[in-house]
Amino acid sequence: MTLLSDEDPRAVEIYNPIEVCKATDAVPGLLLCEHAGQEIPLSLKSLGLSSDSLDTHIAYDIGAENTAKNIARALSVMLIIQRYSRLVIDCNRPPEAADSIPEISHGTSIPGNRQLSDIEKQQRVEEIFNPLDHTINEHFANNSVRWAFSIHSFTPELNGKQRPWDLGLLFRNDTSTAISMAEYASVNYPLINIGLNQPYEIEDQSDWFIPQHAEKHRIANCLIEIRNDHIRTVSGQQKWAAIVADLIRHSVGNASMPDI
Numbered sequence: 001m002t003l004l005s006d007e008d009p010r011a012v013e014i015y016n017p018i019e020v021c022k023a024t025d026a027v028p029g030l031l032l033c034e035h036a037g038q039e040i041p042l043s044l045k046s047l048g049l050s051s052d053s054l055d056t057h058i059a060y061d062i063g064a065e066n067t068a069k070n071i072a073r074a075l076s077v078m079l080i081i082q083r084y085s086r087l088v089i090d091c092n093r094p095p096e097a098a099d100s101i102p103e104i105s106h107g108t109s110i111p112g113n114r115q116l117s118d119i120e121k122q123q124r125v126e127e128i129f130n131p132l133d134h135t136i137n138e139h140f141a142n143n144s145v146r147w148a149f150s151i152h153s154f155t156p157e158l159n160g161k162q163r164p165w166d167l168g169l170l171f172r173n174d175t176s177t178a179i180s181m182a183e184y185a186s187v188n189y190p191l192i193n194i195g196l197n198q199p200y201e202i203e204d205q206s207d208w209f210i211p212q213h214a215e216k217h218r219i220a221n222c223l224i225e226i227r228n229d230h231i232r233t234v235s236g237q238q239k240w241a242a243i244v245a246d247l248i249r250h251s252v253g254n255a256s257m258p259d260i
């Protein structure tokens with residue numbers, strides 16, 4: 001018995017495959033969108049949640065997928081997308097983290113995640129987390145990758161606290177990429193409020209791609225959080241993708257290997 005059936009979509013989607021990017025002779029990089037998807041495997045029966053709950057930020061990063069696709073097109077770079085909701089398993093957390101398969105997310109109880117057996121948890125790792133992780137590993141093994149950015153969105157208010165930033169640049173070992181983006185933005189987009197390591201910080205316990213892939217390969221990297229009320233519409237997604245693509249282009253255009 002598997003978690004996914006033939007009727008479920010594949011866990012991973014590749015947008016702008018590398019063959020297309022090579023044809024354009026782009027600087028070799030990689031984009032990730034781990035929280036793009038809202039899919040729930042049919043066998044999990046919507047995790048017992050209403051479609052209203054599955055439409056909120058607890059299930060996915062609102063607007064992130066289309067924004068990331070626009071950035072990928074602007075930069076001619078490959079984008080790896082996770083199709084399943086982070087409520088099924090969060091693909092930007094170590095699978096052993098306590099909140100990798102959350103029983104409660106931001107105050108909402110997730111009935112379909114309660115009292116899972118080890119086998120049920122393992123299925124989610126093997127059929128949803130691992131395909132994404134393997135795709136990333138394969139990409140690094142077969143290509144020269146000089147930089148990588150992970151595209152996310154955040155909710156403007158959480159637990160009664162306002163989050164005033166338009167963009168969050170999250171970084172750890174590679175400080176030069178994010179700082180270079182922030183400095184460029186302060187001159188060219190002075191009205192944008194950029195939070196450095198806001199609204200989150202990169203931690204081994206709560207992140208996966210940056211610690212386990214980008215930092216291990218010692219490439220220029222940053223996790224970009226865009227406030228989700230900016231990217232709810234197609235025009236917002238296009239506008240912010242153009243800005244983020246410009247910041248990325250600037251930072252990777254003059255950065256070679258970060259000093260980490």
Ligand SMILES: [Zn+2]
Pocket residue numbers: 035061151152153
């Ligand atoms: Zn996210």
